[in-house]
Amino acid sequence: MTGGQALGILALGAYAPQRVMRNEEFEAYLDTSDEWIVTRTGIRERRIAAEDEYTSDLAFKAVEDLLKRHPGALEGVDGVIVATNTPDALFPDTAALVQARFGIQGFAYDLLAGCPGWLYALAQAHAMVAAGLARKVLVVGAEALSKILDWNDRATAVLFGDAGGAAVVGRVREGFGFRSFVLGADGTGAKELYHACVAPRLPDGTSMRNRLHMNGREVFKFAVRVMNTATLEAIEKAGLTPEDIKVFVPHQANLRIIDAARERLGLPWERVVVNVDRYGNTSTASIPLALKEAVDAGRIQEGDHVLLVSFGAGLTWAAAVLTWGGA
Amino acid sequence: MTEQEIFEKVKAVIADKLSVEPEKITLEARFIEDLGADSLDTVELIMGLEDEFGLEISDEDAEKIRTVKDAVAYIQSKLG
Numbered sequence: 001m002t003g004g005q006a007l008g009i010l011a012l013g014a015y016a017p018q019r020v021m022r023n024e025e026f027e028a029y030l031d032t033s034d035e036w037i038v039t040r041t042g043i044r045e046r047r048i049a050a051e052d053e054y055t056s057d058l059a060f061k062a063v064e065d066l067l068k069r070h071p072g073a074l075e076g077v078d079g080v081i082v083a084t085n086t087p088d089a090l091f092p093d094t095a096a097l098v099q100a101r102f103g104i105q106g107f108a109y110d111l112l113a114g115c116p117g118w119l120y121a122l123a124q125a126h127a128m129v130a131a132g133l134a135r136k137v138l139v140v141g142a143e144a145l146s147k148i149l150d151w152n153d154r155a156t157a158v159l160f161g162d163a164g165g166a167a168v169v170g171r172v173r174e175g176f177g178f179r180s181f182v183l184g185a186d187g188t189g190a191k192e193l194y195h196a197c198v199a200p201r202l203p204d205g206t207s208m209r210n211r212l213h214m215n216g217r218e219v220f221k222f223a224v225r226v227m228n229t230a231t232l233e234a235i236e237k238a239g240l241t242p243e244d245i246k247v248f249v250p251h252q253a254n255l256r257i258i259d260a261a262r263e264r265l266g267l268p269w270e271r272v273v274v275n276v277d278r279y280g281n282t283s284t285a286s287i288p289l290a291l292k293e294a295v296d297a298g299r300i301q302e303g304d305h306v307l308l309v310s311f312g313a314g315l316t317w318a319a320a321v322l323t324w325g326g327a
Numbered sequence: 328m329t330e331q332e333i334f335e336k337v338k339a340v341i342a343d344k345l346s347v348e349p350e351k352i353t354l355e356a357r358f359i360e361d362l363g364a365d366s367l368d369t370v371e372l373i374m375g376l377e378d379e380f381g382l383e384i385s386d387e388d389a390e391k392i393r394t395v396k397d398a399v400a401y402i403q404s405k406l407g
């Protein structure tokens with residue numbers, strides 16, 4: 001993609017909290033049902049962080065998993081980006097906590113761009129290495145969404161879960177690595193999905209609370225449309241056609257949205273990675289967690305063209321195509 | 328486009344989005360009660376109609392489209 005220097009994913013890790021929360025637990029206190037949740041979203045259970053477990057903890061565990069799978073993977077890492085919508089604090093940045101924990105020498109910053117944050121961060125890591133600003137970059141996506149949900153809002157509480165994922169981006173062999181990135185945003189949709197922080201309102205006057213708020217129908221329509229346009233654009237930029245995509249790893253938000261995207265691309269289910277049934281929507285952790293599962297299951301082989309796509313608050317979207325392996 | 332042409336196109340979109348036999352798609356058929364759609368199916372159906380006819384259907388208008396006939400009449404009024 002950068003004409004000469006191939007850059008890709010050298011190492012991958014992920015972590016989800018121990019505590020499993022099944023749909024039935026919502027039935028106990030909300031007017032909802034396992035049947036409703038499964039047919040509308042495909043979600044059966046999600047993981048919930050412990051009371052004293054936050055985004056930094058999930059990020060640490062994801063990086064520890066990465067190190068267990070790829071010992072020495074942090075050698076030559078010149079910086080950390082943590083993509084998250086639920087940082088431990090406004091500042092310091094969660095990435096600095098990761099930097100300190102693993103003794104990384106280099107820059108550290110958080111990136112907030114809704115669920116596609118991890119793909120945005122991959123694109124930044126790619127650009128930094130290509131520009132000679134770093135040899136390798138650690139890219140984390142971690143989320144403690146359970147801490148910011150409105151647990152009494154049945155329309156959103158059932159959708160999300162907690163997890164972390166991490167990858168090291170750096171040089172790979174020729175013919176492997178990233179082939180395209182597509183990043184986009186449409187802030188006219190800001191009011192469709194928000195959580196207050198410093199200001200109690202959006203510029204248009206929409207008042208915000210300190211709980212996640214979503215207009216599900218609008219986000220659904222946006223997601224179906226943008227998953228289609230962003231994936232086609234990324235595939236075309238990569239010089240490929242949809243049939244060339246061996247493995248499709250979409251943001252795990254809702255099985256119905258995944259199915260709509262799959263159908264529009266004309267891909268069979270065998271090529272689509274799905275784990276939303278077991279984790280719900282883990283935002284920036286969603287894609288690395290699904291990617292790791294697919295690699296562990298032997299579903300992604302060296303040389304396979306892999307398609308990633310995500311959408312979320314902003315509204316934002318991102319897609320990428322990479323040829324797996326070459327480390 | 329004649330009413331019949333619109334009906335045929337609408338029928339094709341419904342058959343695709345709701346995975347139902349074209350024979351079941353009569354003008355009187357209601358999406359939810361007769362054709363087995365749930366709330367998200369109706370969203371996808373409206374999106375399918377928007378794409379097919381190059382229209383934008385507002386949420387308020389979409390709320391009122393409950394039968395095949397509603398859809399055909401709405402599209403005919405929009406296409407003029």
Ligand SMILES: CC(C)(COP(=O)(O)OP(=O)(O)OC[C@H]1O[C@@H](n2cnc3c(N)ncnc32)[C@H](O)[C@@H]1OP(=O)(O)O)[C@@H](O)C(=O)NCCC(=O)NCCS
Nearest residue numbers: 032033036040115154155216217219220253254312366367
């Ligand atoms: C959230 C989502 C599943 C809701 O499905 P929907 O069919 O659009 O549902 P609606 O919001 O239209 O609500 C339909 C009805 O179901 C109800 N409902 C919502 N959540 C429910 C639940 N968990 N259990 C039972 N009923 C529920 C609503 O209250 C509404 O009832 P009403 O008609 O009496 O008011 C769907 O819109 C969606 O997935 N959107 C995308 C969300 C997403 O992916 N966000 C992630 C961004 S990163």
